[in-house]
Amino acid sequence: MEKFVVIDGSSIFYRSFYAMPNLTAPSGEPTGAITGFANIIVKLLREFNPTYAAIALDTSRKTFRTEIFSEYKGGREKTPDELISQMAMLEEFAEVMGIKTLSAPNYEADDIIGTLAAQASKDFSVDIVTGDRDAFQLINENTRVLFARNTNLEIYDTEKFTAEFGFEPARLVDYKGLSGDSSDNIPGIFGIGEKTAKKLLQEFGTLENILENSEKISGKKIRESVQNNSETAKISKKLAQIVCDVPNINFVAQDFKILPNLSRVDEFCSRYALKVAKKRIHEIYDAEENLFGDFTVENTADVLEVPPISETDYEKIFAAESLAIVENFVKVGDEIFEVDAAKIFAEYKGKIFVHNLKKIIKTNPSSLVSNPYSLFSSSLRTDQTARWYPSAPRRPRGGTARRRRCIRDNPRPRRCRRWRF
Numbered sequence: 001m002e003k004f005v006v007i008d009g010s011s012i013f014y015r016s017f018y019a020m021p022n023l024t025a026p027s028g029e030p031t032g033a034i035t036g037f038a039n040i041i042v043k044l045l046r047e048f049n050p051t052y053a054a055i056a057l058d059t060s061r062k063t064f065r066t067e068i069f070s071e072y073k074g075g076r077e078k079t080p081d082e083l084i085s086q087m088a089m090l091e092e093f094a095e096v097m098g099i100k101t102l103s104a105p106n107y108e109a110d111d112i113i114g115t116l117a118a119q120a121s122k123d124f125s126v127d128i129v130t131g132d133r134d135a136f137q138l139i140n141e142n143t144r145v146l147f148a149r150n151t152n153l154e155i156y157d158t159e160k161f162t163a164e165f166g167f168e169p170a171r172l173v174d175y176k177g178l179s180g181d182s183s184d185n186i187p188g189i190f191g192i193g194e195k196t197a198k199k200l201l202q203e204f205g206t207l208e209n210i211l212e213n214s215e216k217i218s219g220k221k222i223r224e225s226v227q228n229n230s231e232t233a234k235i236s237k238k239l240a241q242i243v244c245d246v247p248n249i250n251f252v253a254q255d256f257k258i259l260p261n262l263s264r265v266d267e268f269c270s271r272y273a274l275k276v277a278k279k280r281i282h283e284i285y286d287a288e289e290n291l292f293g294d295f296t297v298e299n300t301a302d303v304l305e306v307p308p309i310s311e312t313d314y315e316k317i318f319a320a321e322s323l324a325i326v327e328n329f330v331k332v333g334d335e336i337f338e339v340d341a342a343k344i345f346a347e348y349k350g351k352i353f354v355h356n357l358k359k360i361i362k363t364n365p366s367s368l369v370s371n372p373y374s375l376f377s378s379s380l381r382t383d384q385t386a387r388w389y390p391s392a393p394r395r396p397r398g399g400t401a402r403r404r405r406c407i408r409d410n411p412r413p414r415r416c417r418r419w420r421f
Helices: 010-017 032-048 064-068 085-094 109-120 133-138 158-165 169-179 194-204 209-214 220-228 230-240 260-272 275-285 314-319 339-349 399-409
Strands: 003-008 052-056 100-102 126-128 143-149 152-156 322-326 327-332 335-338 378-381
Touching: 003 010, 003 032, 003 109, 010 032, 010 052, 010 085, 010 109, 010 126, 010 143, 032 085, 032 126, 032 143, 032 152, 032 275, 032 327, 052 109, 064 230, 085 260, 109 126, 109 133, 126 133, 133 143, 133 169, 152 158, 158 169, 169 194, 169 209, 169 230, 194 209, 209 230, 220 230, 260 275, 314 327
Parallel strands: 003 052, 003 126, 052 100, 126 143
Antiparallel strands: 143 152, 322 327, 322 378, 327 335
């Protein structure tokens, strides 16, 4: 199942600002927030290898929730000017990285995340990147939360959440209806804290069941508090509930495919002194080796025609001593064929040698619609000495010993996507 990642841009950006408050660009502009944000995005790309991504942003503190309860998030301080000045950097970074940003008037970033996750989780594995625990309510069999703790992303799935909280993720809104949430100024029921809220949920299941069976609650003070504050509890639950049907927010997979413009990434990172992010992005996408070359066609005679897949000559492909493949297109000599990629990889299983390819196509054929930076970009060889090097970007356990074996088997290795030499 392919992976879609939706990022709580407002939450991660805010946390990054306070984690790295004193960084500046060569021009003197504050860059702490964009530096931390870029590093989190790069960490996400390296460790979780998503194919599709989106960044959700808040537009204003005034939403439908403040109409329900005017004091919602009322205790928060004014956003610092140094943070506001970096918002344009966030949007530009997302643009050069080919990651779509979304916002919606009268709704929060959480609601956009909930809407996208609800749609995408039907066919995709969804990871939500946030520093806000509210998103835990969205966890299900196809949706996880990657919770930002400093520079780490802690994975919360149904099992981990239930073990930590004592109830299923969907009941988080009932929990906040009872105990409230001081960070968002959600009142909850006076006198009910975390332990009591958990105990009540484990006994009755939902807030509605608790209110309907309040006479069965043991403990006079708690029982009376629930009975006297039932409306406040209902409002608190509504404030905590993430909306999963925001108007005009639609998940169409191809609209969210990650397609970085690496020359613009270089310029952006150099301008704001994002050295670590720039280095890591190059490692992920092999920036210096664009398999499709220049996308500008100046001479129509240079365009390479690709015959329909029904005319693909597999015998010629399999007979070639070497070839190059990008997703479902193969280049043999000066010819390009559209292929069944699964058929190609089955034929060459165990003989895929991953390295940085030189430019193989001068111009972009109109029928070649593909991601030029695919992690499956490979050179395939038919000789028996070719060895296989995995292309996944995560460092495996026992990394040192396995790196030594990689160097032993290939005395002069190029940079591999999985290990850095």
